[in-house]
Amino acid sequence: MLRELRRLFRLPWRRPDAVDRDVDAELEFHLAMRVDELKALGVPDEQAQTEAVRRFGDVGEARAALVRTDGAAARAAVRVDWLSDLARDLRFAGRELRRDWTFALVAILVLGLGIGLTTAMVSLFDRLALRPLPYPNADRLGQLWLATGGGEHTMRITPNKRIREAIVGAPGIERVDAFRSQELAVDFADGTDMLAVRMVSPALLERLGARVVLGRAFLTEDSAAAAPLTAVLAHRTWQARFGGAADVVGRSIRVDGSVATIIGVLRPGFDLTSVDGGAHAEIWLPLRDDLTDARGDYASILVTVAPGIAMDAAAAVIDGRYKATAEPGDPMTKSFSAVVLGADQIVGSSLRRTLGLLLGAVGLVLLVACANVAALLLGQAVGRFQEFGIRAALGAGRSRVVRQLLAESTLLGLLGAGAGVGVTVAVLALARATRPESLLTIDDVRVSGLTLGLAVSVALVATLVFGLAPIWAISRADVATAVVGRARRAGDGRGAARLRSALVIGQIAVTLVLLLGAGLLVKSFVRERSLPLGFDGRNLAQVGITLRERDFPNPTGRDEMSRSVAERIRRIPGVTMATLSGNGPVDFGVIQGEFLAEDRPVPATEAKAIMPARWVGPDFFAVTGLALVAGRTFSADTGQAELVIDAATARRVWGTLDVVGKRVRYERTGGWRTIVGVTADLRGFNDGFENAPNLYEREYSGETGHTILVRVADPTVLRDVSRAVRETHPAIRIRSAAMTLDAIEEQLAGNRFTMSIVAFFSVLALVLATVGLYGVIAYSVRQRTFEFGVRLALGAPPERVRALVLRDGLLRIGGGVVLGLIGSLGVVRVIRGMLYQMSPWDPVVFGLAAALLFGVGAAATWIPARRASRVDPLAAIRVE
Amino acid sequence: MSKEPKDLLHGTLDVLVLKSLARGPAHGYAVSRWIEDRTRGVLIIEDAALYKALHRLEASGAIGSDWGVSESKRKAKYYQLTRRGRALLRTEADVWHRYAAAVLSVLKAAEA
Numbered sequence: 001m002l003r004e005l006r007r008l009f010r011l012p013w014r015r016p017d018a019v020d021r022d023v024d025a026e027l028e029f030h031l032a033m034r035v036d037e038l039k040a041l042g043v044p045d046e047q048a049q050t051e052a053v054r055r056f057g058d059v060g061e062a063r064a065a066l067v068r069t070d071g072a073a074a075r076a077a078v079r080v081d082w083l084s085d086l087a088r089d090l091r092f093a094g095r096e097l098r099r100d101w102t103f104a105l106v107a108i109l110v111l112g113l114g115i116g117l118t119t120a121m122v123s124l125f126d127r128l129a130l131r132p133l134p135y136p137n138a139d140r141l142g143q144l145w146l147a148t149g150g151g152e153h154t155m156r157i158t159p160n161k162r163i164r165e166a167i168v169g170a171p172g173i174e175r176v177d178a179f180r181s182q183e184l185a186v187d188f189a190d191g192t193d194m195l196a197v198r199m200v201s202p203a204l205l206e207r208l209g210a211r212v213v214l215g216r217a218f219l220t221e222d223s224a225a226a227a228p229l230t231a232v233l234a235h236r237t238w239q240a241r242f243g244g245a246a247d248v249v250g251r252s253i254r255v256d257g258s259v260a261t262i263i264g265v266l267r268p269g270f271d272l273t274s275v276d277g278g279a280h281a282e283i284w285l286p287l288r289d290d291l292t293d294a295r296g297d298y299a300s301i302l303v304t305v306a307p308g309i310a311m312d313a314a315a316a317v318i319d320g321r322y323k324a325t326a327e328p329g330d331p332m333t334k335s336f337s338a339v340v341l342g343a344d345q346i347v348g349s350s351l352r353r354t355l356g357l358l359l360g361a362v363g364l365v366l367l368v369a370c371a372n373v374a375a376l377l378l379g380q381a382v383g384r385f386q387e388f389g390i391r392a393a394l395g396a397g398r399s400r401v402v403r404q405l406l407a408e409s410t411l412l413g414l415l416g417a418g419a420g421v422g423v424t425v426a427v428l429a430l431a432r433a434t435r436p437e438s439l440l441t442i443d444d445v446r447v448s449g450l451t452l453g454l455a456v457s458v459a460l461v462a463t464l465v466f467g468l469a470p471i472w473a474i475s476r477a478d479v480a481t482a483v484v485g486r487a488r489r490a491g492d493g494r495g496a497a498r499l500r501s502a503l504v505i506g507q508i509a510v511t512l513v514l515l516l517g518a519g520l521l522v523k524s525f526v527r528e529r530s531l532p533l534g535f536d537g538r539n540l541a542q543v544g545i546t547l548r549e550r551d552f553p554n555p556t557g558r559d560e561m562s563r564s565v566a567e568r569i570r571r572i573p574g575v576t577m578a579t580l581s582g583n584g585p586v587d588f589g590v591i592q593g594e595f596l597a598e599d600r601p602v603p604a605t606e607a608k609a610i611m612p613a614r615w616v617g618p619d620f621f622a623v624t625g626l627a628l629v630a631g632r633t634f635s636a637d638t639g640q641a642e643l644v645i646d647a648a649t650a651r652r653v654w655g656t657l658d659v660v661g662k663r664v665r666y667e668r669t670g671g672w673r674t675i676v677g678v679t680a681d682l683r684g685f686n687d688g689f690e691n692a693p694n695l696y697e698r699e700y701s702g703e704t705g706h707t708i709l710v711r712v713a714d715p716t717v718l719r720d721v722s723r724a725v726r727e728t729h730p731a732i733r734i735r736s737a738a739m740t741l742d743a744i745e746e747q748l749a750g751n752r753f754t755m756s757i758v759a760f761f762s763v764l765a766l767v768l769a770t771v772g773l774y775g776v777i778a779y780s781v782r783q784r785t786f787e788f789g790v791r792l793a794l795g796a797p798p799e800r801v802r803a804l805v806l807r808d809g810l811l812r813i814g815g816g817v818v819l820g821l822i823g824s825l826g827v828v829r830v831i832r833g834m835l836y837q838m839s840p841w842d843p844v845v846f847g848l849a850a851a852l853l854f855g856v857g858a859a860a861t862w863i864p865a866r867r868a869s870r871v872d873p874l875a876a877i878r879v880e
Numbered sequence: 881m882s883k884e885p886k887d888l889l890h891g892t893l894d895v896l897v898l899k900s901l902a903r904g905p906a907h908g909y910a911v912s913r914w915i916e917d918r919t920r921g922v923l924i925i926e927d928a929a930l931y932k933a934l935h936r937l938e939a940s941g942a943i944g945s946d947w948g949v950s951e952s953k954r955k956a957k958y959y960q961l962t963r964r965g966r967a968l969l970r971t972e973a974d975v976w977h978r979y980a981a982a983v984l985s986v987l988k989a990a991e992a
């Protein structure tokens with residue numbers, strides 16, 4: 001094949017000996033004329049020869065120089081010729097494509113979608129999974145966590161005070177920065193809003209490359225506890241809230257009740273969203289607490305390791321120091337170890353898996369697209385066999401025919417690539433516009449040039465290879481048969497037909513895999529949403545508050561203050577009930593502790609004994625509507641002596657719900673506690689911890705953070721609730737305020753985004769595969785028009801012919817479906833972890849996907865089949 | 881190229897060749913004779929250099945060539961000016977006129 005091509009493309013150089021001959025003839029003529037001239041003057045023959053050469057100079061050297069000059073000129077001329085030929089070929093190809101414009105349009109669209117989607121997805125993947133942190137020295141940046149468990153069930157919590165003490169001065173750690181993100185009430189001229197605020201250690205902004213466009217960033221002094229509070233505005237906040245006023249520096253704002261002076265405005269686009277996945281910060285404050293002194297709210301820790309130090313090594317050093325300072329038998333230290341996650345790991349494994357899945361999906365779409373274009377080109381080329389035969393008969397050199405095919409394929413490929421660039425840009429813009437707030441920032445995602453190049457190359461190669469397919473046909477069939485017309489069938493030999501069949505089957509298989517993936521994700525998502533929450537989420541609001549030890553040093557004072565907040569909220573018109581709780585009903589348990597049942601063996605591994613719990617006020621079950629399945633809720637004031645557990649825990653530990661009265665040891669109290677009730681299971685939405693077991697205990701005295709759960713008449717009351725908190729005491733900080741269902745919605749937004757993208761790709765693949773299937777079957781019907789004509793003429797009923805075509809199509813679809821089912825084994829492995837409480841072997845999804853593909857395939861076959869049965873026998877036979 | 885006469889200023893030969901072809905198509909030998917006659921033997925041009933100039937000009941597109949039959953019934957390569965060659969001749973000749981005038985004015989001033 002390669003040699004064949006090379007021979008075809010060999011350019012008609014002027015052959016070197018032709019240049020030689022011309023030069024020789026010219027010089028010969030000159031010398032002859034000179035000799036004649038000399039002889040005419042009476043010089044003797046011999047002498048005349050010598051004199052002529054002498055006058056000429058160095059004949060040999062001159063000859064070589066002339067040959068060189070002429071040779072170069074000849075080659076240049078050929079190049080010019082070839083280029084003008086190419087231009088003509090391209091013009092002609094353009095005309096051809098316009099003539100068969102439906103074919104051209106479909107091919108260009110298909111190529112464009114394939115190229116564009118692949119490039120857009122890889123660009124996203126590159127930005128989100130491979131280079132998630134857009135900061136200088138990002139490869140040395142890691143986030144410190146305390147982690148327990150392993151693999152799928154790793155649980156990470158933000159570092160506590162002791163581990164933060166352990167990092168300070170640890171070898172191999174170049175720098176430590178801390179930040180905390182929360183929603184705070186900010187007062188503006190037109191009212192109070194809850195805004196995303198990030199508190200950072202003073203040097204963090206500069207370290208991460210956040211320059212100010214106005215004023216200055218934080219200095220170390222700003223974080224001193226006694227220093228006046230300062231704030232830096234995010235660029236968009238400056239624009240939206242202050243109209244981009246040049247004199248904004250120096251103005252004051254009230255953040256969470258404290259007056260802060262604005263000292264600067266950050267450059268646009270800077271944020272920490274890629275680290276914590278949170279909302280865009282509107283206001284930045286200095287983290288006031290010293291690293292070793294923060295209480296209540298834990299801050300996230302970013303460490304910069306020294307050059308050449310691995311994240312794991314740094315983690316081991318920190319862990320060693322952390323373990324060394326632990327009191328003997330401390331359960332936290334036994335179960336949790338320090339880990340440092342580098343930039344590549346900060347992105348959650350679930351997001352990485354999602355992106356990987358999407359990448360696979362678009363890869364498959366590109367595959368389908370290429371197969372489709374290939375099938376289209378093959379069909380088209382074979383259809384044009386006669387045309388090329390006639391051209392060959394009229395004396396068009398084979399190289400001309402090939403060049404024309406080449407020009408058409410190239411033009412098609414280039415137009416497809418152009419469409420691909422357009423699709424890439426559009427998809428990225430769409431992704432930016434529709435991404436959920438909770439997803440990592442993709443605002444600064446760039447088109448990956450390398451990928452675009454690769455995708456275009458793949459598409460071009462596919463176009464060229466299949467576009468040149470008729471070469472084989474031409475080199476095999478002789479020109480005469482082509483002209484007479486029989487060659488249309490000669491060209492469509494076994495090989496070509498088999499190749500097209502294989503392409504169709506492959507396409508269907510790939511499409512089925514995509515459909516299955518999408519179907520499973522959609523079903524899982526629907527299931528996740530339709531499963532009962534376990535509580536009554538309607539009109540339930542949750543407001544997180546913090547009472548800092550600095551503002552409320554006395555534990556009893558804190559208890560009284562939080563109780564009076566709840567009391568004040570209860571008096572708001574539109575509020576029916578309110579209770580204090582450790583966290584919201586769908587949040588992960590805040591307390592982690594060792595759980596030991598009196599009548600059960602001690603679990604083998606310590607990690608297994610760790611269970612999450614939440615402390616709740618006595619009204620928690622009434623306010624949330626969480627049903628009891630056995631026993632009772634807490635009695636008036638039993639303190640920590642009683643415990644309520646959920647059904648999942650009961651089943652897991654005892655295998656029965658009949659556990660009221662059993663005694664367990666759990667966490668802080670150390671003593672035996674009695675189980676008084678069993679509740680229904682709460683839905684959990686956390687990765688890998690669906691239906692995590694939950695224990696409920698009464699609140700401890702002196703808590704600094706609460707979530708107030710409020711049953712309201714309608715969501716508008718939420719604003720009054722926030723106001724009531726601030727009115728109770730200005731120093732109480734509001735961490736968050738939201739309707740519980742909205743909070744759930746936000747947690748599911750990422751899933752919805754993923755699912756809609758995969759579904760989009762599957763539908764696209766389905767459309768592409770349908771187009772391909774239709775094209776190929778319609779084409780083969782056209783090929784066999786003669787055969788059908790003969791059959792009909794011989795008296796075959798039209799239904800027979802129709803059935804023949806249908807059978808052909810359905811056989812291919814069947815083959816594709818079987819192949820796709822085999823291929824789905826791989827998908828099932830990948831997707832298993834992303835499904836919510838369901839097996840990937842879901843018969844409904846499998847059945848529906850296969851049925852859908854069959855239906856679409858049958859429809860794509862039906863139209864050509866009908867056409868086949870309506871062939872006019874006489875006309876069909878006469879064509880030949 | 882190194883063997884071109886040192887007394888022939890660079891570019892001079894090209895102008896002479898172009899000028900000789902301005903009268904009409906001619907083969908290399910005729911060009912050589914014409915230049916010899918017109919310069920009355922002051923400029924002796926080696927034939928080798930002349931042919932190099934011819935081929936160079938042809939490659940650059942200033943002159944074209946065709947094979948024809950000479951007055952002595954021999955097959956000969958005839959050169960003629962192209963449109964580009966004619967334009968080149970005009971500009972080159974102009975440069976030479978101004979150059980020569982400048983040199984002359986200096987020499988005259990020195991004499992006085």
